[in-house]
Amino acid sequence: MEAQEVYASLEKLFPGKVRDFKSEVREPYLFVEPTAIVEVCRFLRNAPGFRFEVLSDLTALDWPKQETIQMVYHLFSYSHNHQIVLKVDLPRDHPRIATLENEWKVANWFEREAYDLFGVIFEGHSDLRRIMLPEDWVGYPLRKDYVEQEEYDGISTQRAPLVEKLLR
Amino acid sequence: MNDTAPASTGFYTEDMTISVGPQHPSTHGVLRFVVKTDGEVISEAIPDVGYLHRSIEKIGEKVTYHGYVPYTDRADYLAAMFANQAFCLAAERLAGIEVTRRGEFCRVIACELNRIASHLISVGTFGQDIGAMTPFVHALRERETINNLMEEICGARLTYNYIRIGGVGYDILPETCTRIEAFLHHFEPIVDEFNRLLSGNKIFIERLAGVAVVSKEDAFSYNLVGPNLRGSGVKWDIRRDIPYSIYPELEFEVPIGTAHVGVLGDSFDRYWVRIREMQESCKIVRQCLSMMPKGPAIAKVPRKFRPPAGECYARVEAPRGDMGFYVVSDGSEYPYRVRIRTGSYTAMSIIDKLSKGIMVADLIALIGSLDVDAPEIDR
Numbered sequence: 034m035e036a037q038e039v040y041a042s043l044e045k046l047f048p049g050k051v052r053d054f055k056s057e058v059r060e061p062y063l064f065v066e067p068t069a070i071v072e073v074c075r076f077l078r079n080a081p082g083f084r085f086e087v088l089s090d091l092t093a094l095d096w097p098k099q100e101t102i103q104m105v106y107h108l109f110s111y112s113h114n115h116q117i118v119l120k121v122d123l124p125r126d127h128p129r130i131a132t133l134e135n136e137w138k139v140a141n142w143f144e145r146e147a148y149d150l151f152g153v154i155f156e157g158h159s160d161l162r163r164i165m166l167p168e169d170w171v172g173y174p175l176r177k178d179y180v181e182q183e184e185y186d187g188i189s190t191q192r193a194p195l196v197e198k199l200l201r
Numbered sequence: 202m203n204d205t206a207p208a209s210t211g212f213y214t215e216d217m218t219i220s221v222g223p224q225h226p227s228t229h230g231v232l233r234f235v236v237k238t239d240g241e242v243i244s245e246a247i248p249d250v251g252y253l254h255r256s257i258e259k260i261g262e263k264v265t266y267h268g269y270v271p272y273t274d275r276a277d278y279l280a281a282m283f284a285n286q287a288f289c290l291a292a293e294r295l296a297g298i299e300v301t302r303r304g305e306f307c308r309v310i311a312c313e314l315n316r317i318a319s320h321l322i323s324v325g326t327f328g329q330d331i332g333a334m335t336p337f338v339h340a341l342r343e344r345e346t347i348n349n350l351m352e353e354i355c356g357a358r359l360t361y362n363y364i365r366i367g368g369v370g371y372d373i374l375p376e377t378c379t380r381i382e383a384f385l386h387h388f389e390p391i392v393d394e395f396n397r398l399l400s401g402n403k404i405f406i407e408r409l410a411g412v413a414v415v416s417k418e419d420a421f422s423y424n425l426v427g428p429n430l431r432g433s434g435v436k437w438d439i440r441r442d443i444p445y446s447i448y449p450e451l452e453f454e455v456p457i458g459t460a461h462v463g464v465l466g467d468s469f470d471r472y473w474v475r476i477r478e479m480q481e482s483c484k485i486v487r488q489c490l491s492m493m494p495k496g497p498a499i500a501k502v503p504r505k506f507r508p509p510a511g512e513c514y515a516r517v518e519a520p521r522g523d524m525g526f527y528v529v530s531d532g533s534e535y536p537y538r539v540r541i542r543t544g545s546y547t548a549m550s551i552i553d554k555l556s557k558g559i560m561v562a563d564l565i566a567l568i569g570s571l572d573v574d575a576p577e578i579d580r
Binding site for chain 2 (some may be wrong): 058059060086087088090092093095104107111114118137138139140141142150163164165166167174175
């Protein structure tokens, strides 16, 4: 199924909850309202003709100027060999969205990573802990305004530039 | 704690909590499992990852497109070629660059040799995890030859930095082609030898048949990819189904799990898919060597590389499955965001589910059969 048809069906079924379909790019995407993400995904996964069995990727983008954290979901269907990209804009100072753990089990780990590196809170997630970084790490490294803490557990995270060391 | 104290005996048992790793022969890198067991039977195995997190995604925002290629090597050092290719594909699609035809052939030859090397490590260490030391040595011996060939092709043995935006760094010379052909001639019978040594071994089969079965539904839900997905009987390969490069012109089979000795989707099926994929890779390299056209190995790409604003998600079929690079450009010299989606990361997430109720020794077989690779999980 073409992305255009997917969008047309979604627009009919979820009026006002999907918008801004962009088709002239290589991987067409559309925007979903934050409150509707679970029902839209559940429909895309189960409805015959759509059958997006897998969540290929889940990640986020940080846009400080627009004050948004943008969630990006790559959905793929093995049975129909088609894909669609869903995007959700969340407020940057308070990014919260429902978990997709009940739709795709892999969302558990993907969402933990997004929480760890972007600070997005996934409501209803069964085990929302940091995954890459230690529990007591400060800040969310993949945000654009991230500044690394100067030391962690008494260990300095800074290093004198190698060239200066040689000159000394 | 699951304490039970039967009144009749007065004895009681309690669950043990054991830490497996961060450095354990079966973890293939630095990762750790917190295992709760009742005697030999596991009730829970929680993976603890992140020991090898080098923030490769963040580095991507700080260096230019050309400068990022060597960093992608480090995402998965056993199969660096594929990360190179996935990133370059994304960058080329963003900028609309056409790869030269000879460049495509060089890419496929290098990638398929790399796939054989990676699978050799996978099946070799797998045998070692189960307790078979000898096959590991045989596998490493063959891989050494591939490393030598790689050194000849691009000057590096593990972190290649060979595939560049627009083509490849260096052309493959005719004498190297001869040596690659000689290697294939030598290697194909070795696979049979390896099967006599390991795949047909009764102990090996008994340790794997019917162990840690992954159903098709679970494989979808946990997004298993590559040999792990095909082991569950799903005939799906990016090289065949979302074609890229020159794969549509080549003939090769996509091996899938067939319940060869046990149940469909068990540890042996996943292992058996890898063995047969090595044979298919040999076929692909042979075809490429015979079809290779003349011409430049790399297209003209400006040094100041600024793709127009946009985004691209490029997938390649790496030895550990679907490797995706999601690259977002804002029109500047630096990528706005690079996201690396790897097969090992999703394969790790299923271990917690599969480990419930199996024996400790089977956990080792499970980790080995999924072929997880720590640097690729943590990136």
